[in-house]
Amino acid sequence: MRKMIDAHLDLAMNLVFYDRDITASLADMNAAEEGFSDQKFRTRGTVTLPEMRQAQIPVCLATLLARSGPEHRRAPSYRRSDLDFPLVSGAYASCWAQRSHYHELEQRGEIRQLRTRQDLESHWQQWKVAEGTESLPVGVILSVEGADPIHSPETLDEWFDWGVRAIGLAHYGQGRYAAGTGTPGGLTDLGRSLLPEMSRLGIALDVTHLADDAMAEAFDLYEGPVWASHHNCRALVDWDRQLTDGQITRLIDRDGVIGLAFDAVMLHPSWERGVSQPDSLPIEWAADHVDHICQLAGSTRHCGIGTDLDGGYGSEQTPRELKSIQDVHRLEEIFSKRGYTDEDIDAIFWGNWLRKLLDSLPESI
DSSP: OOOOEEEEHHHHHHHHHOOOOOOOOOHHHHHHHTTSSSSSTOOOOOOHHHHHHHHOOOOEEEEOOOOOOSSSSSOOSOOOSOOOOHHHHHHHHHHHHHHHHHHHHHHHTEEEEOOHHHHHHHHHHHHHHHHTTTTTTEEEEEEEEEEOOOOOOOOHHHHHHTTTEEEEEEOBBBOBBBBBBTTTOOOOHHHHHHHHHHHHHHHHOOOOTTTTHHHHHHHHHOOEEEEESSSBBBTSSOSTTTTTTHEEEEEETOOOOOEEOOGGGGTOOOTTTOOOGGOOOOEEEEEEEHHHHHHHHTTTEEEEOOOOOOOOGGGGSOOOSSSSSGGGGGHHHHHHHTOOHHHHHHHIIIIIIHHHHHHHSOOOO
8 A cells, every 4th residue: 555645634623613633543433423313424434544554655735724705695604695704703713723733733743734845845754764653743834725715815825834835725615715616706805915925924825715716816817836636627517616628737837736635526417415325436537637637737746635534424435336535545445447657656655745835835944
């Protein structure tokens, strides 16, 4: 089993939103949810830290996530849409809780937060030479999924100090900084003001979830590192959550990397959310999206993994062979049978993300 870098996991969200213990074994975490009926994914989780170690995942981009944009429906938690201050303050508080969880995990030796190129290099070397990985910390680089919780561009230094090294400007719907999935539109004035601050600090732009006009504008305005942490191809599954061929080409031109996501609704047009069953979707269809990007690029240089597993769904909405994050490795044989070399498969599973992260992280702080 080769190593893998996962560019998108909502690790802390699973504790703060769903009271999950991701330090437990996968079997124990799922068993603890027996009898829960609040979410369809209960007992169907696929990701814990021990499972990531067994899957040979030394590094992941882990999120701080809290939606709060003006089009989000009012809820009794932080997702408010009536006043700007409680809207932003509540989302900020949710991200603070998630950040605190990562800090606690680091104090317990479960993870190691990677803030610099030196951190990443030393951590990767530790995993590379280790005889066993069961007790090693998982390296975590923080990424904000949806910039709404950031009070203003002027407060971005605080988030950088937390260790945030990538930001996606939007999530679903209309956000404070940009239009996101399911909503037409571009960047807001706040979004246009945030990009220079990101550039100043060297924070990468994750274009995932941006509406088409917002993504085009962000490409034009932002000159720093860009990627798509968890995105598939619109040519294969036609909806706005996917990248068009033109957007893929722009990422290729910027030496971006695109992380393959495993939400079934993103993998094949036949999937109907809430209707289709996992048995109808083979994991091999995920490889079709990598094939498509490689055809556009002429190489594997721009393909990576960004599973988005346990991102508000579980194995009820993944390919039939995928019951654990370890099962992503089933693609290795599929790629090999399709003619990919060992070097190509290494590039997809870890090499491209390692290169991009080393290029993007600050040397030191």
